[in-house]
Structures are given as C-alpha cells and as structure tokens.
Amino acid sequence: MPSNRVVVIGAGPTGLEAARLAAELGSPVTLIEKKDVPGGMPIHADYAALTHHFRDASEAMAEMIDAVTSNDLIDIRTGTEVTAVDGEAGAFTVGLAANGSSESVDAGAIILATGFQHFDPGRETQQYQYYELPDVVTIADAEKMIKSGSFVTPSTGKTPERVAFIQCVGSRDRQIGNEYCSKVCCGISSKQAIEIRQMVPDARVFIFYIDMRMYGYWENEIYWPAQEEHKVNYIKGIITEILPKGGRLVVRGEDTTMGRPMEVEMDVVILAVGMEPSEGTTAMSGILNLPTNKYGFVETAHDILDTVTTTVPGIFAAGAAVGPADLDDSIASAGAAAAKAVSLIRSAGVPV
Amino acid sequence: MPSNRVVVIGAGPTGLEAARLAAELGSPVTLIEKKDVPGGMPIHADYAALTHHFRDASEAMAEMIDAVTSNDLIDIRTGTEVTAVDGEAGAFTVGLAANGSSESVDAGAIILATGFQHFDPGRETQQYQYYELPDVVTIADAEKMIKSGSFVTPSTGKTPERVAFIQCVGSRDRQIGNEYCSKVCCGISSKQAIEIRQMVPDARVFIFYIDMRMYGYWENEIYWPAQEEHKVNYIKGIITEILPKGGRLVVRGEDTTMGRPMEVEMDVVILAVGMEPSEGTTAMSGILNLPTNKYGFVETAHDILDTVTTTVPGIFAAGAAVGPADLDDSIASAGAAAAKAVSLIRSAGVPV
Numbered sequence: 296m297p298s299n300r301v302v303v304i305g306a307g308p309t310g311l312e313a314a315r316l317a318a319e320l321g322s323p324v325t326l327i328e329k330k331d332v333p334g335g336m337p338i339h340a341d342y343a344a345l346t347h348h349f350r351d352a353s354e355a356m357a358e359m360i361d362a363v364t365s366n367d368l369i370d371i372r373t374g375t376e377v378t379a380v381d382g383e384a385g386a387f388t389v390g391l392a393a394n395g396s397s398e399s400v401d402a403g404a405i406i407l408a409t410g411f412q413h414f415d416p417g418r419e420t421q422q423y424q425y426y427e428l429p430d431v432v433t434i435a436d437a438e439k440m441i442k443s444g445s446f447v448t449p450s451t452g453k454t455p456e457r458v459a460f461i462q463c464v465g466s467r468d469r470q471i472g473n474e475y476c477s478k479v480c481c482g483i484s485s486k487q488a489i490e491i492r493q494m495v496p497d498a499r500v501f502i503f504y505i506d507m508r509m510y511g512y513w514e515n516e517i518y519w520p521a522q523e524e525h526k527v528n529y530i531k532g533i534i535t536e537i538l539p540k541g542g543r544l545v546v547r548g549e550d551t552t553m554g555r556p557m558e559v560e561m562d563v564v565i566l567a568v569g570m571e572p573s574e575g576t577t578a579m580s581g582i583l584n585l586p587t588n589k590y591g592f593v594e595t596a597h598d599i600l601d602t603v604t605t606t607v608p609g610i611f612a613a614g615a616a617v618g619p620a621d622l623d624d625s626i627a628s629a630g631a632a633a634a635k636a637v638s639l640i641r642s643a644g645v646p647v
Numbered sequence: 648m649p650s651n652r653v654v655v656i657g658a659g660p661t662g663l664e665a666a667r668l669a670a671e672l673g674s675p676v677t678l679i680e681k682k683d684v685p686g687g688m689p690i691h692a693d694y695a696a697l698t699h700h701f702r703d704a705s706e707a708m709a710e711m712i713d714a715v716t717s718n719d720l721i722d723i724r725t726g727t728e729v730t731a732v733d734g735e736a737g738a739f740t741v742g743l744a745a746n747g748s749s750e751s752v753d754a755g756a757i758i759l760a761t762g763f764q765h766f767d768p769g770r771e772t773q774q775y776q777y778y779e780l781p782d783v784v785t786i787a788d789a790e791k792m793i794k795s796g797s798f799v800t801p802s803t804g805k806t807p808e809r810v811a812f813i814q815c816v817g818s819r820d821r822q823i824g825n826e827y828c829s830k831v832c833c834g835i836s837s838k839q840a841i842e843i844r845q846m847v848p849d850a851r852v853f854i855f856y857i858d859m860r861m862y863g864y865w866e867n868e869i870y871w872p873a874q875e876e877h878k879v880n881y882i883k884g885i886i887t888e889i890l891p892k893g894g895r896l897v898v899r900g901e902d903t904t905m906g907r908p909m910e911v912e913m914d915v916v917i918l919a920v921g922m923e924p925s926e927g928t929t930a931m932s933g934i935l936n937l938p939t940n941k942y943g944f945v946e947t948a949h950d951i952l953d954t955v956t957t958t959v960p961g962i963f964a965a966g967a968a969v970g971p972a973d974l975d976d977s978i979a980s981a982g983a984a985a986a987k988a989v990s991l992i993r994s995a996g997v998p999v
Contacts, residue, residue, distance in 0.1 A: 308952060316983075319990035320672060321999075345952075355952060467866055474867035506858035511971045514819055515826035531883075554906055600660060600697075600707060600978045619863045626952045627976065630983025631668075637986075638671035647673075 297386045298401035299645045300325060301636045303408060304377055304579055307335015309614030309625040310408035311359040316633035317406070318368035321647040322640060325400050326363065326371045327391065329575060333360050333373060335410060340435050343442035345622060346479065346486045347513050352442075380405065380583050384609025385643035403645055404609050404636035407583065407593060408629065409575035411615035414465030414473070414568040422536045423464065423566055430544055430561075431537055433568045434460075434480065437487050446494045448562045451542070455498050455562035458491055459546055460484040461534045462504040466569030473590060477569030478619035481508040484567045485517045488527040501528045501559075503548065532557055537564055569619070576616045583610055592618045603632040611636055649738045650753035651997045652677060653988045655760060656729055656931055659687015661966030661977040662760035663711040668985035669758070670720035673999040674992060677752050678715060678723045679743065681927060685712050685725060687762060692787050695794035697974060698831065698838045699865050704794075732757065732935050736961025737995035755997055756961050756988035759935065759945060760981065761927035763967035766817030766825070766920040774888045775816065775918055782896055782913075783889055785920045786812075786832065789839050798846045800914045803894070807850050807914035810843055811898055812836040813886045814856040818921030825942060829921030830971035833860040836919045837869045840879040853880045853911075855900065884909055889916055921971070928968045935962055944970045955984040963988055 301317040303310045306328035314326040330339060334356040337345065342352035363369050372393065379390035387402040413435045416425040425431050429450045432440070440446050448455045462484060466477040481504065488500045507529060509518035521527040534548035543560045550557040572580075572591040580587050585605050586594045593612045596604045603611045613632040614625035641647050653669040655662045658680035666678040682691060686708040689697065694704035715721050724745065731742035739754040765787045768777040777783050781802045784792070792798050800807045814836060818829040833856065840852045859881060861870035873879040886900035895912045902909040924932075924943040932939050937957050938946045945964045948956045955963045965984040966977035993999050 312952070316986045316990060319993065320986060321993065359952065474871060475864050476862050476866035478862040506860065508858065508860050508862050510828050510830040510860050510862055512827050514828035519826060552903055552906070554904070600664070600711065600974055602975050602979055603982070622952055623954050624976070624979065627954055627979035627983045630955070630986045631979045631981070634668045634672060634982045634986040634989075638668060641671065641673065 296401055297643060297645050298403045299323065299640050299647045300400065300402045301404050301406060301633070301640070302327065302387070302389050302400060302402040303406045305335065305408035305410060305575060305616070306333035306371065306373070307408060307410050307614070308337065308356070308359060308622060309410065309629045310335070310406070311363050312626050312629035313406045313408055313613055313633045314369050314371075315359075315362050315366060316630055317637055318366045320633065320637040322368070322403070322637050324369045325402070326369055327375050327377055328371070328373045329376050331374045333363070333371065340413070341439040341442050343438050343490065344486065346482045347517055349486065377579060377582060384639060385645065387609060403640035403643060404611065405583065406632045406636055407576075407579055407585070407605075407610065407612040407616050408614050409579050409616045410573050411570040411576070411619075412573040414571050416464055416566045416568055418465075418471070423461070423564070424537055425566060428537065428539055428544065431564045431566065433566045434483050434487060435568065437565045441487060441490050441494070446491050454495055457561045458498055458500045458563045458565065459559070459561045460488060460500075460502040460565045460567055462502065462567045464566040464568045465571070467505065473569060473571070475590060475619060476508060478508065479621045480567040480569055482513045482517060482621065484565070485509065485521045485527070487565070489517070489521050489525045492525040492527060499528065501530055501561075503530050503532045503534050505531070505533070570615055572616070583607065585610065585612070592616065603628050603635060609639060648753055649995060649997050650755045651675065651992050651999050652752065652754045653756050653758060653985070653992070654679065654739070654741050654752060654754040655758045657687065657760035657762060657927060657968070658685035658723065658725070659760060659762050659966070660689065660708070660711060660974060661762065661981045662687070662758070663715050664978050664981035665758045665760055665965055665985045666721050666723075667711075667714050667718060668982055669989055670718045672985065672989040674720070674755070674989050676721045677754070678721055679727050679729055680723070680725045681728050683726045685715070685723065692765070693791040693794050695790050695842065696838065698834045699869055701838065729931065729934060736991060737997065739961060755992035755995060756963065757935070758984045758988055759928075759931055759937070759957075759962065759964040759968050760966050761931050761968045762925050763922040763928070763971075764925040766923050768816055768918045768920050770817075770823070775813070775916075776889055777918060780889065780891055780896065783916045783918065785918045786835050786839060787920065789917045793839060793842050793846065798843050806847055809913045810850055810852045810915045810917065811911070811913045812840060812852075812854040812917045812919055814854065814919045816918040816920045817923070819857065825921060825923070827942060827971060828860060830860065831973045832919040832921055834865045834869060834973065836917070837861065837873045837879070839917070841869070841873050841877045844877040844879060851880065853882055853913075855882050855884045855886050857883070857885070922967055924968070935959065937962065937964070944968065955980050955987060961991060
C-alpha cells in the first residue's frame with residue numbers, strides 16, 4: 296500500500312548518508328544492513344584514514360552512525376537481509392529476514408547502497424602470487440597494517456626498507472574482464488605511501504603506475520605532497536612478475552619512461568586492487584530486478600544527467616553499487632538519491 | 648524573516664538540478680541567472696555533445712530548463728544579479744537587481760551554483776601563441792567548431808589532415824598557480840577526438856598528455872573506443888612550443904615514453920584548457936562572505952564527508968563553484984545541496 300517510508304539497503308557511508316537525509320526530509324526510513332554492525336567497508340575492512348582528507352576512518356564513521364541512530368525517524372536493522380520486493384513505485388513491500396524470523400515493511404521508494412568489494416588478486420593474476428608470498432599484500436591489507444600502528448614486513452616482522460605499490464590490479468584489464476578504471480586506487484595508494492613514509496621514515500616507497508589518476512584536488516592535496524614532502528617515488532612502468540629471492544621480493548617489469556627492463560628488490564609489495572560489485576550488490580540487483588552492466592554494477596538511466604535513477608521506477612542506487620566511486624561521489628550521490636526518493640513519494644501524493 | 652524559500656544562484660546544469668529538486672521537495676525556489684538565458688556553460692559556450700554520454704548538449708539542457716520552467720514553485724529570474732545578502736540560516740534576505748530596478752526576496756537557504764570559466768591560454772602560457780596563431784584553439788573553441796557540423800582548419804577553411812590536443816593547459820601547473828587537475832579535460836579531449844575522427848575520417852588525431860585521467864567508466868566508455876575504434880593516437884609527452892611553418896604548425900616537445908625530442912607538423916592544435924572559478928563564483932563568494940581556497944573556488948567543510956556545506960550556515964555550494972567537477976559530480980552535488988537546503992529549512996521549523 297502507499298507509503299512515505301524509504302527503505303535504504305546497505306549501511307556503509309552511502310546508505311548512512313541517504314538514510315539520514317531522507318529522514319531529515321521527513322520520510323520515515325528503514326535502514327537494512329546484512330552485517331551486525333553498520334559502517335560498511337571503512338569499518339569492516341579496518342580502514343585507517345579516509346582518502347583524501349586523512350580523516351580517521353573509525354571517528355568519521357562513528358559520527359555518521361550516530362547521526363542515524365539518534366534520528367527517531369530511522370529504524371536501523373542490522374543482521375537483516377532483504378529477501379523479496381513486491382509492488383511498485385510509491386507502494387513497495389520489502390520482505391526482511393533476521394535471526395530466522397521474517398517480516399515485511401511498506402516503502403514508497405528504495406535506495407540501494409550495497410557498494411563494492413575489493414578485487415581478489417588470486418583471480419587470474421597469478422603472476423603476482425598474492426596467495427603464495429606473504430609479503431605481497433593488497434591496499435586493503437595495507438590499510439589494516441597502517442591502522443595497527445606499526446607497518447612491518449609480514450614474513451619477518453621487521454621494518455621494511457623498500458615498499459612498492461603496483462597500480463591497476465584487476466582494473467583496466469581486458470583479460471580479467473574489468474576494462475573500467477576503479478577510480479580510487481591511485482588516491483588510496485598515494486595516501487598509504489605517505490602514511491608509510493611517516494611511519495617508517497627510512498623506507499623507500501615506490502608506486503608503479505600506468506597513469507596516475509589524481510583528479511581534481513587529489514593532485515595538489517595528495518600527489519604533489521607525496522612527491523615533494525614525503526619523497527614517494529612514482530615510476531611509470533608495467534610489472535609482469537614478482538618472485539621471491541633471498542628473503543626479499545624481486546619485482547620485474549618495464550620502466551616505460553626509461554624504455555628499459557626493470558628488476559628491483561622490495562620487502563613489501565602492495566597490490567592496488569580495484570573495485571568489483573559486492574555480493575550484496577549482485578544479490579540485490581537480482582531481487583530488485585535491476586539490470587546490471589557487463590561488470591555486474593547496477594545500471595542507471597544512462598542518457599540523462601542522473602547517476603542515481605535506475606531503470607525500475609521508485610528504486611534508486613547510489614555510491615559504488617553503480618560503479619567505481621570515491622567517498623565524495625558516494626556521499627553526493629547519496630544526497631541526490633535521498634532527494635529523489637522523497638520527491639517521488641511526495642509526487643505520489645503521500646504526505647511526508 | 649523565516650522563510651521556506653531556497654534561492655539558487657546560477658542556472659547552469661547544477662543550478663537547474665538543485666532548483667528542480669528543492670521545489671520537488673516542497674520549497675518555493677527563486678533561481679537567479681545573470682545572463683538572459685538559462686543553461687550555463689553548455690548553452691553559452693555552444694557545447695556540441697556532453698561528456699561522457701555524447702548526448703546532444705542543446706537537447707539535454709532544454710529538458711533541464713523545461714523541468715524548471717514548468718514547475719510552479721520555481722520563479723526563474725534571468726538577467727538578474729544578486730547584490731547583497733543579509734540575515735542568517737533560515738532567514739536570509741537576498742537583494743536582487745535587474746534592468747535598473749532592485750528588490751529583495753526572503754530565503755531560508757541559499758545554493759551557490761555559479762560554476763567555472765575556461766582557463767585563458769593567453770595568460771602566462773605564451774609558448775602556445777593562442778592569440779597569435781589562428782589554428783591554435785581551445786577545447787571550448789573546438790566544441791563550437793564541432794557543433795557547427797564542419798571541422799576545418801580556421802586559417803584556410805580546409806579539412807585538416809593532422810589535429811593535436813595538448814593536455815593540462817592551465818592545470819597541474821605551479822608557474823600559473825593552478826596546481827590542481829581540472830578533472831574533465833582528458834575526457835572532453837577524448838570525446839572531441841572521437842567526434843573529429845567521425846567528421847574528418849582522413850584526419851589523424853593526436854593527444855599529447857601527462858597522465859590520461861579517464862577515471863571510472865570513462866576508461867571503457869571513451870578511452871578504449873577512442874583508441875581501438877577511432878584510432879586516436881595518445882602520446883605521453885610534454886609540448887614546449889608551437890611555431891608557424893609553411894602554413895602549418897610545428898609542435899615541439901619531448902616524447903617521454905620514447906625519451907626523445909619530438910617535432911611534428913599539425914594543421915590544428917587544440918589546447919585542453921582547465922577550469923578556473925567563474926566571475927560569478929568570485930563575485931558571489933565576496934557577497935556571501937564565503938571563504939575561498941587559494942585558487943578562488945569556494946571552500947566547503949573540509950574534514951567531514953560533505954562536499955556541499957560551506958563554512959557559512961545556510962549556504963550550500965554545488966558543482967564547479969567548489970572546484971573541478973564533471974557533469975556527474977555537478978548533478979549529484981546539486982541533489983545533495985537541494986536535500987541539505989530543504990532539510991535545514993525543515994529543521995528550523997518552517998513548514999515546507
């Protein structure tokens with residue numbers, strides 16, 4: 296039946312922001328989170344600081360969560376899954392399951408905010424031997440290491456002398472099937488490079504890249520300071536393999552600026568893995584009958600200036616559920632989705 | 648006095664979207680535009696197609712304008728300037744001037760959407776001789792040429808055989824004072840390169856770049872097709888000067904991948920000029936007492952996950968008024984700003 300409620304699926308940064316704004320605009324909100332704790336990737340993947348403002352991730356997410364839990368119009372359901380959606384724009388029925396019991400809520404509009412997962416570097420990129428070599432880690436692993444307060448070589452527990460980032464792992468790669476650029480990995484790697492240089496001042500840090508996609512203010516706020524203040528070494532090059540040698544790692548490839556083969560020793564190699572649709576995005580696009588693109592991200596209305604309206608009336612999607620997105624993108628699109636969801640409910644004549 | 652009205656300043660894509668959404672959320676809106684016609688840069692600079700969906704710019708903007716002019720809650724004032732702002736969040740008074748007469752409107756919140764202007768390549772980049780050589784144009788000029796339906800060498804009126812783009816003109820440049828990346832120029836140049844290849848199939852098109860910032864889906868939707876289907880030639884290189892020679896242009900610089908000096912002849916050279924704050928952004932930040940960053944863009948609350956809340960309560964800013972932004976950014980931030988403006992008015996207890 297007609298409802299002024301907005302159901303938001305996913306309680307990461309995007310879902311938290313969308314829920315808060317929809318409630319501030321007068322709609323009651325049910326915020327569904329599969330995990331037992333809200334906060335999304337910054338909490339569940341133990342992010343240290345957020346890109347690009349170096350804000351402490353736990354602190355930033357705690358503020359976002361507080362804003363939602365303190366709003367009487369928002370009913371936050373953790374440990375809960377969406378099992379079915381019926382009805383149409385203005386009058387959806389959303390089936391929920393938690394702890395073995397099920398129920399349903401009415402909703403005038405739905406916002407999908409189920410986000411991304413990190414590319415698994417074991418999949419078809421065996422040349423980097425992620426699962427074989429303990430000192431080959433991902434940027435997700437590196438966040439945890441940085442957050443722990445002590446950045447050491449995993450296999451030895453010692454302070455590393457040389458650390459390398461390899462960009463575009465699982466992105467811009469036809470063989471893997473992810474032709475898109477994951478947008479945030481250049482920024483995150485540069486942020487981590489600065490953090491590692493601060494934690495281990497004697498370590499040399501290298502970033503091997505194709506193009507450094509430090510767009511907008513990331514250029515002057517991260518990329519220039521990384522080079523000038525923190526002495527991070529950026530090398531345009533392609534890395535083809537990583538091999539163990541005498542307790543260290545040998546990184547082989549080509550320095551494309553110098554036009555010559557390259558073989559350098561490292562203590563830790565960090566793979567800048569890209570974004571893929573999360574399990575939640577895949578599952579929900581099925582339940583909500585949302586078309587996805589060839590990569591599995593949710594399709595939005597492609598030919599209009601609108602990044603949040605899906606092809607199903609009344610269902611909006613924001614953040615990385617629709618494709619690679621940085622935090623600014625996620626938060627802005629959450630705001631747009633909240634505005635459009637509440638606007639749709641108002642236009643259906645339901646009081647908000 | 649307390650008002651539920653939102654005043655939106657600037658009727659480009661960002662302002663049009665913010666006005667429409669604020670009205671759909673129930674607030675009366677006054678949309679102020681200095682020029683006599685709404686539509687912003689896509690209309691006033693004669694854009695051909697929008698990046699990245701190749702949508703006809705006039706058609707897309709006509710739809711956005713129709714949505715605003717057909718909404719009874721929106722009072723659109725073209726040929727009108729904001730002369731003063733008094734009051735505080737929830738109860739601003741905005742002074743307006745048009746055709747020699749003045750008046751004022753009350754507003755609960757204000758959204759600044761005054762956008763950017765293209766970098767003037769005559770300023771401190773004389774090595775490219777933009778004002779001396781007729782066949783050296785900007786991406787803004789090239790949009791007009793493409794929109795005209797016939798892409799010719801300006802000095803001769805003949806079909807060009809060789810066309811080059813030079814990236815990062817007025818961006819990523821400490822000497823000029825614009826250290827930031829303008830974010831959109833790589834995408835716009837690539838879009839134009841495709842359009843030129845389609846209009847002049849015999850022409851060879853080159854893009855000289857530092858890093859191709861084809862983030863997210865721009866990679867697979869523009870950058871790959873530009874190379875694979877449209878045979879655009881991307882060359883990592885630095886161009887230091889352009890000289891006239893026998894009716895053509897000699898482009899000199901260094902091919903940084905090949906590590907050698909480069910001297911190539913071109914018929915048309917297109918400078919990928921970046922974004923700077925528009926005159927409107929500069930003027931309005933003064934009138935609204937909004938702090939700006941060192942580049943003159945409006946500062947937003949820097950350490951929170953919010954790209955539209957300024958440091959002055961009740962005043963929001965969206966789109967390129969706060970820094971380099973693509974159309975997706977502009978439209979999403981317009982939605983977020985509309986949501987936050989109406990939310991603020993509701994929280995002040997004014998009925999919406």
